[in-house]
Structure formats: C-alpha cells, structure tokens
Amino acid sequence: METNLSRRGFLTGAAVTGALAAMGLAGCAPQVSAEGNAKAADTGAATSWRDKPEMPTEFIETVDADIVVVGAGNGGLVAATTAAQNGAKVVVLEKAGAIAAAREAIGALNSKLAPDHKVDVPTLLNHANMTQSGDANMLMYKTWAERSGEMIEWMADTLGPKGMLFPFEWHAPDDEHAYYPAMCYNPCIGEYNPDGPNYNAYAHLSVLSDVFTQDLGGEIRFECPAQQLIVDEAGKVTGVVAETEGGFIQVNAAKGVIVCTGGYGANNEMLADLAPGNSAWCALRDSVTETGDGIRMALWAGAELEAGGACMIWNRAILPDGFEFNEDRMGGDIFLPGSQPFLHVNVNGERFMNEDQCYPMSYAAGANQPRHYSWIVWDGNYWEDIAQFDTCGCSRLYPAPSGTAFNADVYDCEAMSKEHLDEFWLNPRLEAGTLKKADTLEALADLMEFDADQKATFLATVERYNGLVAAGEDTDFGKPAYRLSDVETAPFYAARIGGELLVTIHGVITDVNSQPLKGDGTVIEGLYVCGNDQGGFYPHNYPSNFTGINAGRVATFARIAAKHALGVA
Known part of the structure; x- marks a missing residue:
C-alpha cells in the first residue's frame, strides 16, 4: 500500500470524494458517493419507511458464513476484522462501491x-x-x-x-x-508531523480493509445493499437478504449478523418523521448512503428505537444571498471558521447566545432565531482571536503546541497558518460573495442587508459586546473571557451560518453487548446493532468537546459485538 500521500494525491482522493463535504462523525468522515449503486428492493409496495417489504421468493445465490456484517465503515470493518482474527468466516455487505473513508479522530x-x-x-x-x-x-x-x-x-x-x-x-x-x-x-x-501538514491521515480504514481481505481472507461484497433480515420461528436472526445487480442473494449467518449502516441522514422521510426540528434548518448534508437501512431492518425484527431524534449538525454551512432552506438540506457551502466562537447576531442585529457552544448547540441557537440562521461577525484581528480561542478537535484553526494535537486542517490536512486560513477558507468565500467584508461596521451592516432599525440595533449590539470584551466579563450570556473578542479593528467580516447535517446519532436500543432489545427487555438473538444505528449515547446532542468519541464508541461496540457473537472473552 502507498504510505506517503502527497498533497496532490490527497486532494485527488479523499478530498474529492468528500473532504469538503463530510469530515467527521463517523469520525468526521468523507463519504463515498453511492449514486447509482444503492438499489432499492422491488419486493412490495411499501408506503412508509416503517413498512416491511415482502420477502423475496427467488434467490440467485446462497452464501454461508459465521458472521455477516452489514456496512463497511468505522464499525463494520472493526467487527469484521475482529471476527476474522478469531477464526470466523466473515462476509461484509456494502451498498456503496467502496469502503467509507474516515477522519483520523x-x-x-x-x-x-x-x-x-x-x-x-x-x-x-x-x-x-x-x-x-x-x-x-x-x-x-x-x-x-x-x-x-x-x-x-x-x-x-x-x-x-x-x-x-x-x-x-x-x-x-x-x-x-x-x-x-x-x-x-x-x-x-507511515509518517506523522506533529506540526502539520499530515497528508497521511484518513487511511486507517483502508489499511484495515486490506488486513481483513488480504491477510485474513475476508470478503467484502460491494454494491450489495442489505434489504432485510432473515428471522426464524423463534425470533432469532439467522441471515440477511441482499440485492445485487443480478438479483437477490441470501447470506446465512451461523453466529450472528452485525449491522452498522450509519443512521438515516440521507433519508428525507425518516428525517421528517423522526428529527424534523433537529435537521430542518441545514444547508448542507454529508450523508449519502445512510438511508436508515440498519435501523429499519432491526425494527422489523422487533427492536425498539430510542426517543430523541438527534442529529450531529455542524455550525459550518455558509449561506448565499437569497438562500431558502429546502428538503434536500443543500445549497450552502462548507465553512470551517463558522465553528469559531466569534460574535453571533440574528437577522435583526441582536446578539442571542453565548457563542462558546458545542457545534449542534450553536447551530440550534441560530436555528431558533428569525429565518433560522445567524450572522457570525469578526474583525481584522481574527488570527490573534483564533489563537486565543484555542478551540479543539476538528474546529481547530490555530496550531496547538507541537505534538499535542493533530495540527493540520482536517479538510485538506495542510499545516495551520493565517496564510492557509486566508487562502483555503476566506478568500474563496469572499470571491463567491458569501463572506462579507467592509472597512466600517456601517458598511458591513449594509452588506448584511439590514434595514435602518436593524442596522441601528446591530451597531448598538457591537458596541455593547465590545464593552463586555473590554471589561473581561460577559454579563449578558456568560461566555468565558478567553473566548471573547472585540469587533473594533477594520476590516470587518460577516457570514450567514446555518447547519451542516453530518449524520443522525440516535438509534436502536441495545444492551452493552450491542444486542438490540425488544419491548419486553429481552434481546434479539443473532443480531447486533452498532455505529450510528445504535442508540444510548446521544438521544439529544453530540458532546463535541469529547474529541473522537463517535468513531471511538463505534469501533468499541463493533469489536464487542463480534467477540460476543463468537463467544470470545
């Protein structure tokens, strides 16, 4: 395997397939497009995502395995490799044409x-x-x-x-x-640079896939979406029905089926039904193949879905002039600086929150304002302010002390610097007109399309905010002093910020072995649900100050599931 990726190689690989579209929860993960790959089963006139289709009666192939894994991502590949290392025959069913790529966290x-x-x-x-x-x-x-x-x-x-x-x-x-x-x-x-760049990130799932298939003899069937589970008369899951280009196949699982299909972020019907308030005000969506397959199959087998309807939503969608929110949750552009805790005002020029929030909380605060977005505002000292903010995880724009953090932009893996920030994030949005820039606050307010009253309110808000910064205490909303920054030095900047839907993060109720529970509290034998299909962690919100928690919990419970299915301690 190539172990020294150049910047050019990186940008023609993971970045093109999604580095600017989806770096994250699956550990900030760029997703491989499955357009034309994910086939829907024509087995019944289902009218709702809740309706179970008819079981096919004809199969072009029957496959026997010990473990069947549905989904070749952060959870699926960990489960598959763990099982294969313990001597199991493992078949992985993946609806897309390639494995997912994952961020490093x-x-x-x-x-x-x-x-x-x-x-x-x-x-x-x-x-x-x-x-x-x-x-x-x-x-x-x-x-x-x-x-x-x-x-x-x-x-x-x-x-x-x-x-x-x-x-x-x-x-x-x-x-x-x-x-x-x-x-x-x-x-x-191959190489890690403690000060960045780190073009050699985003490879661990590819290497894990090679270990599984080449070293351990495992099998991944691509463009082979699972359609439903096979359940025997006792209620035990014994296999999976999947669809290929030529027809349906039956994959029998002697010891267990492990489902890790990434939630339902690409299913508009499920979003409208289960997470309407959480997801409605997004202008970008990173889910591509995640149409709720695993959750639906588990529910049809008798599992329960936890309440909550949570989504992981970044405060990183920069909105163009005249933008209208839509069912597809698209039309914005990704803008990493949107996650910095600069001043936010609503469309009336009013400050409305402590801007030092987890990504989904910041998004939600803006979504609850008039027109469901907010303006982020900063001044010419933004680089010094970003250094002072010292944000962590994938929002980091200023390098931490050498060796203590990833210290590369998570979207192109370049080293962090003001020059990179300007070149990669600010200047293209200035050219597109989505980022506003002016030499005076009055001129900035005009670019923000405020009327006279809104403009007066905005100017008064900035004056009030600057006073709080000077005093070193936010007596209005309680933002920590080290994340206060004045707006006094020209030039001045503003951008409309909406939500970027990464993935859904509530799921099927399971026990600690990843076995889904029925309504009476008993487990569904033979079935395991992991990843963003699994509940228990985030029924309402994603704690983004726990850097890497989602990829970590996905891999941990997938490994637990594989070992439990095989009876391995």
Whole structure:
C-alpha cells in the first residue's frame, strides 16, 4: 500500500470524494458517493419507511458464513476484522462501491498507548449525561469508557505492522471551566508531523480493509445493499437478504449478523418523521448512503428505537444571498471558521447566545432565531482571536503546541497558518460573495442587508459586546473571557451560518453487548446493532468537546459485538 500521500494525491482522493463535504462523525468522515449503486428492493409496495417489504421468493445465490456484517465503515470493518482474527468466516455487505473513508479522530480512554493521560470516568459520565438532559444510557458510556482502551490497543497492534502510527491528542484550553478529556488518537500511515501538514491521515480504514481481505481472507461484497433480515420461528436472526445487480442473494449467518449502516441522514422521510426540528434548518448534508437501512431492518425484527431524534449538525454551512432552506438540506457551502466562537447576531442585529457552544448547540441557537440562521461577525484581528480561542478537535484553526494535537486542517490536512486560513477558507468565500467584508461596521451592516432599525440595533449590539470584551466579563450570556473578542479593528467580516447535517446519532436500543432489545427487555438473538444505528449515547446532542468519541464508541461496540457473537472473552 502507498504510505506517503502527497498533497496532490490527497486532494485527488479523499478530498474529492468528500473532504469538503463530510469530515467527521463517523469520525468526521468523507463519504463515498453511492449514486447509482444503492438499489432499492422491488419486493412490495411499501408506503412508509416503517413498512416491511415482502420477502423475496427467488434467490440467485446462497452464501454461508459465521458472521455477516452489514456496512463497511468505522464499525463494520472493526467487527469484521475482529471476527476474522478469531477464526470466523466473515462476509461484509456494502451498498456503496467502496469502503467509507474516515477522519483520523478515534476516541479512547486510559489506554496503554498514552499512559500519562488518565481521565476520571465518573466525571466524564456525569458531564456526558448533562449534555443529554439525563437521557443517555450510562451503562453504554461506562462500557465504552472501560473497553475503548483495549480497542485502540488492538487497532495499533493490528495496523502498526502495516506502518500505521497512533499519535495522541491531549491539548486543551488553559481554563478551569473547560472540559476536554484527553481521549483522541489520530492515525497516520507511515509518517506523522506533529506540526502539520499530515497528508497521511484518513487511511486507517483502508489499511484495515486490506488486513481483513488480504491477510485474513475476508470478503467484502460491494454494491450489495442489505434489504432485510432473515428471522426464524423463534425470533432469532439467522441471515440477511441482499440485492445485487443480478438479483437477490441470501447470506446465512451461523453466529450472528452485525449491522452498522450509519443512521438515516440521507433519508428525507425518516428525517421528517423522526428529527424534523433537529435537521430542518441545514444547508448542507454529508450523508449519502445512510438511508436508515440498519435501523429499519432491526425494527422489523422487533427492536425498539430510542426517543430523541438527534442529529450531529455542524455550525459550518455558509449561506448565499437569497438562500431558502429546502428538503434536500443543500445549497450552502462548507465553512470551517463558522465553528469559531466569534460574535453571533440574528437577522435583526441582536446578539442571542453565548457563542462558546458545542457545534449542534450553536447551530440550534441560530436555528431558533428569525429565518433560522445567524450572522457570525469578526474583525481584522481574527488570527490573534483564533489563537486565543484555542478551540479543539476538528474546529481547530490555530496550531496547538507541537505534538499535542493533530495540527493540520482536517479538510485538506495542510499545516495551520493565517496564510492557509486566508487562502483555503476566506478568500474563496469572499470571491463567491458569501463572506462579507467592509472597512466600517456601517458598511458591513449594509452588506448584511439590514434595514435602518436593524442596522441601528446591530451597531448598538457591537458596541455593547465590545464593552463586555473590554471589561473581561460577559454579563449578558456568560461566555468565558478567553473566548471573547472585540469587533473594533477594520476590516470587518460577516457570514450567514446555518447547519451542516453530518449524520443522525440516535438509534436502536441495545444492551452493552450491542444486542438490540425488544419491548419486553429481552434481546434479539443473532443480531447486533452498532455505529450510528445504535442508540444510548446521544438521544439529544453530540458532546463535541469529547474529541473522537463517535468513531471511538463505534469501533468499541463493533469489536464487542463480534467477540460476543463468537463467544470470545
């Protein structure tokens, strides 16, 4: 395998297929387009996503396996490789034409790979539960916390011989109220540059796929979407019906079916039914193949869906003039600086929140304002302000001390600098007209299309905000002092910010072994649900200060599922 990707190679690979469209929850993951690949089963006149289609009666092939995995992504490839390493015959069914690509962030706690960084688990559990209004399953969080270290050690043992490195990210802002638990690993193939660039990121799933197929003899069937589960008279799942170009196939699973299909972010009907308020005000959508297949199949087999309807939504969609929200949740452009905690005002020129929020919370605050978006505003000192903000995870734009963070732009893997920020993020949006720039605040207000009253309110808001910054205390909304920045130095900038829907993040209720539960609390034998199809973690919100948690919990529970299905300790 090529282990030294050039910038040109990176930008013609992962970036083209989605690096500017979807770096993230599946660990900030660029998704491979499946247009023309995902075939719908013509087996019944289903009128709703909830309706189970008729079972096909004719099959062109029957395949026998120990473990069948549905989905070749962060969860599926971990489950498949784990099972194959334990001697199982494994078949993976993937609806797209290639495996997913994933960002480097994998969250794991208290691993031997980072012995100097210990996280207090009860503190983390309680913080996480507060982000979910008390509705998270703490047994699920506790299981991830206690077993994610073993998962990342296994991944390093499996991929290390192939040249994969696992640098650890632990930098956090110097603020007693900031809670950023040290938990993020950033795999790079062949070489890691602690100061960036890091073009060799985004490769661990490709290497894992090679291990599974080439070293362990596993099989991935691409363009082969699963349609429904095979359930015997006792209610046990014994296989999967999938569809190929030539017809239906039956894949029997002697020891278990593991479903990891990524949620339902590409299914408009499910979004409208389950997450209308969460997702309606998005101008970008990164889900492509994630049409709820795994969740629907599990529900048809008797599983329950947790309440909540949560989506992971970034505050990173920059909106053009005249933009109207639409069912497709498209029309904006990705804009990483939208996640910086600069001043936000609504369309009436009013400040309305503490801008230091998790990505979905910031999005939600803007979505609840008139016209469902907000303006982000900053001045000519933006680089110094960004350095002071010291944001973490995939929002980082200013380099952390050498060796303490990924220190590369997560969208093109270039080293972080003002020049890169200007060239890659600001100047193209200025040219497109979506980013506004003016030498005076009055002129900026005109570019923001404020009427006279709104303009007066905006100017008064900025004056008030600058006073709070000068005093070092936000007595209006309580934003921490180190994330306050005045708007006094020309030139001045503004952009409309809406939501960017990455994935859905609530799912099927399972036990800690990833087995889905029926209404009576018993498990569905033979079935495991992982990844963004699995519930328990984020019924309401994504805690984005837990860098890498989603890719980490996906991999951890997928590994747990494979071992449990095989009876391996």
